[in-house]
Amino acid sequence: MRLNTVACFLFGILYVANINSQNDISGSREIIQKQVDSLLGIMTIEEKVGQMNLYSGFWDATGPAPSEGNAQLKYKHIEQGLVGGMLNVRGVRQVKAIQKIAVENTRLGIPLIFGYDVIHGLKTISPIPLAESASWDLDVIETSARIAAIEASAFGINWTFAPMVDVGRDPRWGRVMEGAGEDPYLASKIATARVRGFQGNDLSAPNTVAATAKHFAAYGFAEAGKEYNSADISQSTLYNVVFPPFRAAVKSDVKTLMNSFNELNGEPVTASKFLQRDILKEKWNFGGFVVSDWASINELISWGLAKDKKEAAMYAAKAGSDMDMEGYVYVSELAELVKNGVVSEQLIDNAVSRILKVKFELGLFENPYKYCSIENQKNTISLNSKFQDSVLEIAKKSIVLLKNETKLLPLKKEGQKIALIGALANDKNSPLGSWRLAADDNSSVSVLEGMQAYTKNILVYEKGVDLTIGKTHFVKELNINTSDRTGINEAIDLAKESDVVVMVLGEHGFQSGEARSRTNIDLPGLQQELLERVFEVNENIVLVLNNGRPLAIPWAAKHIPAIVEAWQLGSQAGNAIAKVLYGDYNPSGKLPMTFPRNVGQIPIYYNYKNTGRPSNTEDNVFWSHYSDIENTPLYPFGHGLSYTTFKYSNLRLDKNEVKIGNSITVKVDLTNTGEYDGKEVVQLYIRDLYAQNVRPVKELKGFELVSLQKGESKTIEFTLDKSELGYYDNNGVFVVEPGEFKIFIGGSSITSLETSFKLLAE
Numbered sequence: 001m002r003l004n005t006v007a008c009f010l011f012g013i014l015y016v017a018n019i020n021s022q023n024d025i026s027g028s029r030e031i032i033q034k035q036v037d038s039l040l041g042i043m044t045i046e047e048k049v050g051q052m053n054l055y056s057g058f059w060d061a062t063g064p065a066p067s068e069g070n071a072q073l074k075y076k077h078i079e080q081g082l083v084g085g086m087l088n089v090r091g092v093r094q095v096k097a098i099q100k101i102a103v104e105n106t107r108l109g110i111p112l113i114f115g116y117d118v119i120h121g122l123k124t125i126s127p128i129p130l131a132e133s134a135s136w137d138l139d140v141i142e143t144s145a146r147i148a149a150i151e152a153s154a155f156g157i158n159w160t161f162a163p164m165v166d167v168g169r170d171p172r173w174g175r176v177m178e179g180a181g182e183d184p185y186l187a188s189k190i191a192t193a194r195v196r197g198f199q200g201n202d203l204s205a206p207n208t209v210a211a212t213a214k215h216f217a218a219y220g221f222a223e224a225g226k227e228y229n230s231a232d233i234s235q236s237t238l239y240n241v242v243f244p245p246f247r248a249a250v251k252s253d254v255k256t257l258m259n260s261f262n263e264l265n266g267e268p269v270t271a272s273k274f275l276q277r278d279i280l281k282e283k284w285n286f287g288g289f290v291v292s293d294w295a296s297i298n299e300l301i302s303w304g305l306a307k308d309k310k311e312a313a314m315y316a317a318k319a320g321s322d323m324d325m326e327g328y329v330y331v332s333e334l335a336e337l338v339k340n341g342v343v344s345e346q347l348i349d350n351a352v353s354r355i356l357k358v359k360f361e362l363g364l365f366e367n368p369y370k371y372c373s374i375e376n377q378k379n380t381i382s383l384n385s386k387f388q389d390s391v392l393e394i395a396k397k398s399i400v401l402l403k404n405e406t407k408l409l410p411l412k413k414e415g416q417k418i419a420l421i422g423a424l425a426n427d428k429n430s431p432l433g434s435w436r437l438a439a440d441d442n443s444s445v446s447v448l449e450g451m452q453a454y455t456k457n458i459l460v461y462e463k464g465v466d467l468t469i470g471k472t473h474f475v476k477e478l479n480i481n482t483s484d485r486t487g488i489n490e491a492i493d494l495a496k497e498s499d500v501v502v503m504v505l506g507e508h509g510f511q512s513g514e515a516r517s518r519t520n521i522d523l524p525g526l527q528q529e530l531l532e533r534v535f536e537v538n539e540n541i542v543l544v545l546n547n548g549r550p551l552a553i554p555w556a557a558k559h560i561p562a563i564v565e566a567w568q569l570g571s572q573a574g575n576a577i578a579k580v581l582y583g584d585y586n587p588s589g590k591l592p593m594t595f596p597r598n599v600g601q602i603p604i605y606y607n608y609k610n611t612g613r614p615s616n617t618e619d620n621v622f623w624s625h626y627s628d629i630e631n632t633p634l635y636p637f638g639h640g641l642s643y644t645t646f647k648y649s650n651l652r653l654d655k656n657e658v659k660i661g662n663s664i665t666v667k668v669d670l671t672n673t674g675e676y677d678g679k680e681v682v683q684l685y686i687r688d689l690y691a692q693n694v695r696p697v698k699e700l701k702g703f704e705l706v707s708l709q710k711g712e713s714k715t716i717e718f719t720l721d722k723s724e725l726g727y728y729d730n731n732g733v734f735v736v737e738p739g740e741f742k743i744f745i746g747g748s749s750i751t752s753l754e755t756s757f758k759l760l761a762e
């Protein structure tokens, strides 16, 4: 028997036998560790380093082996056991073909792990993550990740590069579409829900995938919102804002973390021992592995830290980057660095042991092809109607009603003539958003299609102006239309003779996402002009926004009576929007990120610090403000209206003083005082009034999504204890200081009710 067959057989049998005989989790962890250790014991240094090497897909793996170039090199490396995983290999046939080489041709037959950017769905596309976060509904967010995992695993994938848990305060940064917004508390809850959704309860089940919390760390703070830029932030921000969602993901047993492209306070993150070893692996006891971002190890040279690939490999490996994504640096340099004594073999063993452990946990040693059923792929990935229903639910819940001043919404279901205007209204591609690598182009339901289902009104459509010119998919930069006005007059004519105008405007789906930073976050191209021209002839406008980031739309906010934030809602976008417009779903979403009045206000976020001069008590100019615009945002974090109204009353505490270590209960009554059944996200914020480190004016510390029929009241209860009332000092120590705290409760970060209590020393 060849050694590979021996190894696979031996480890597979051991695994099954041991797992079957021991259900206890810590027991099975120990067993896995033993298996990993024995495998490590028979590996050469080259094979070990090979496990730390991750390649991107390269050729049609079901055809003949490549005969030249890069693809041939990768192929050879797989055969030689010098590859630990692959990304971007699409579909069961390809995965199976490549896995076969690793399992059958290499000396030890160690299976590969297959990763892919399944960010908001594989074929069935959920709303972009920022939109989903606007639902504040952790169950649907978990469901969304679950669906993605089911489809991804049926596609041969066992590892997703999601969730992105970077807190983002700068809407210029295109990747805010991929995250959960600006708040660490909300982002932490969402991180947990997403990790649970992807990984399920049993990672060895064939329909779960290992998740990746990314990008560790502070990528969301790339200066000026410019992609791949430096981040320069305080320890306080790092510990209190950036870390919490990563910490939550680690607590939820996320299997991998990805490091990031940025440098942090002078140190490229990929080479940061502080982040990857001291914090993550030691302080947080993270047991999985860290994957680099795409060639981020090589970028240590561009940053000016390493002078060549050898040094880059050394810095990254020593810092705790366990796997090299498409950088070719570990595979070419690490073995020699170990042989020369520059990098210790123990350190390599640590990295490899982490990687093998995840492979064991995924059950890949037991069956390397467990994700490789053509039959299952066919049955699962078929724009499955059950999943379509689920993503429709998620999409409806992600919509945020920003404004509804003249009660233009919900639309009447009959007897009206409605003009639908805007190129995005007839777009079946853009609503899929960025990061939808395996989705079929044009597979989304457009707003036009969604509204056509309501047949008792007259619906007329005109694009007005094109948003983009030419190709939009896989282009370097989008070509935004700034000159072609053909269609404006037709749109105006339709608007003139209609009762209501629904205008779908905003960003193209590829205007956000990786490498899509913008300095102007207004309505791109000629859309603002179109909006104003239509408004001149008919003011009854419902503006439906499609966008991957907060937009600055001060003119619209002032003049347009109804504004619906519909983001990029995925496969069922048009149906979800139509249902909300017609009142078949009463909107319940709340903004996970502040909308600024203009770019000059950025960064603007609700949990800012007070400053020494927060208001103009002296009636002079010497206070913290701008002379040309208000301090307040256009729409605050947590904002979102409903077709009904909610009244908050009777905010009360079970005590006015509480000792550190004990908890305090907060209650509030909520009544649906309007004409529709509805849902409200009740939000609880605190303010620590006196502390050694300046504290934010508000911090979200609890929320609950509450359903109320019209006329119904409910009492909502929150409990606060040490974990909500403390903060991290500049040394990363969690401190809880006695003193006075305010509590605010309401339907947005501009809350309606407040009270206070004293926290006493233990």
Ligand code: NOJ
Residues within 6 Å of the ligand: 117, 161, 214, 293, 294, 514
């Ligand atoms: C670069 C991105 O930053 C990262 O998030 C992604 O997972 C990798 N590319 C792989 O596609």
